[in-house]
């Protein structure tokens with residue numbers, strides 16, 4: 325799964341920044357479950373279109389909808405650029 | 419299926435006849451705006467008459483057509499000749515289209531005193547502080563008729579009566595109230611009222627108006643072409659031309675004329691249905707343990723707007739999930755009204771706002787309610 329587009333969505337009042345990512349494939353249940361290795365996964369399979377949210381210890385949050393080819397990532401103010409690079413590199417390799 | 423619950427931002431769908439009127443205007447050779455064509459009133463006159471009728475204003479020439487409420491408010495702020503000695507009283511319930519122009523005016527006139535009245539936690543304005551502020555020679559009192567965050571309607575009749583007694587000019591921001599609750603210039607002692615066409619009237623964006631009381635003549639801010647009296651060096655001084663310059667947005671005003679026609683026939687029932695849906699929605703939300711309804715307890719007059727937070731969810735996230743998973747369009751954040759959130763306890767992230775119209779259905783309301791319940795489970 326590779327990133328095809330990156331868009332800055334907004335700067336938040338708490339200093340964090342939200343980015344939108346588009347991928348060359350959609351989020352499947354399997355791919356969502358793989359996030360468990362990265363942090364705390366909240367998964368809502370009963371919503372009309374299942375929603376997932378991953379909260380990492382370093383404050384990064386990844387949110388998306390199963391079946392979509394995009395997601396939102398919130399980078400906290402602290403080490404924003406480092407965290408962003410880490411996330412983006414993870415999807416270059418896979 | 420999309421459920422649209424963001425009518426406080428812009429009323430959708432547009433009223434019956436709006437799209438057709440706009441398309442027809444774009445497809446027809448433009449006639450001279452502002453003129454009476456073929457014995458029948460032109461679109462601009464129809465809009466002025468329609469708005470005047472809606473707000474009980476006897477003279478339609480006192481209705482100035484603008485591109486939106488923000489434009490109308492700016493015309494008012496720059497037109498009332500504020501200066502370094504002025505004292506302006508306003509409230510924390512205001513939208514940035516009131517707050518920002520006022521801060522800009524104060525940058526121009528640093529001596530201007532600006533009193534911003536607080537509200538209590540339920541969103542009620544502090545009348546005691548209002549009375550105290552009125553003792554300090556107020557020039558202008560600006561009040562939001564209805565909060566675009568809580569829907570609460572401010573008791574402007576009473577407040578403006580006091581303001582007039584204290585010798586102030588009065589300006590009402592009716593952006594959220596026009597089309598939702600009755601407005602009468604005969605009852606509200608407003609010198610100026612700013613309206614928008616794209617919310618409660620379900621007209622097109624790019625339309626608004628400013629009511630100017632006959633006792634007041636505003637300074638001209640925009641001057642230029644008017645299509646008539648081209649021989650004059652200065653912009654004509656007669657109303658409404660005095661405050662209207664340049665080619666108007668004819669397709670949108672044709673749409674607004676259609677919206678006003680629709681509203682005349684169906685507006686009252688439409689507004690009532692929106693209020694009923696919103697009230698039932700609010701009451702049901704109050705019974706969901708993890709949901710906090712802002713200003714939910716107060717038994718007051720409101721527009722069909724409900725603001726909430728859900729424990730365990732960021733407001734931005736709720737908006738995202740409702741839109742992407744449930745197909746429900748609402749709005750999240752501060753709603754361009756940055757000061758009210760501190761007062762009602764929704765700072766710093768703001769609220770999730772649901773705003774109904776009479777085009778919404780019972781099923782849509784129930785579906786939205788179910789979605790909130792599932793998030794709050």
Ligand SMILES: Cc1ncc(COP(=O)(O)O)c(C=O)c1O
Pocket residue numbers: 426427485486487488489512513515516562564565566591593594613614615626754
């Ligand atoms: C209370 C209030 N005032 C002013 C405005 C500005 O209206 P417009 O978009 O017509 O400029 C809005 C719109 O959101 C509003 O809710």
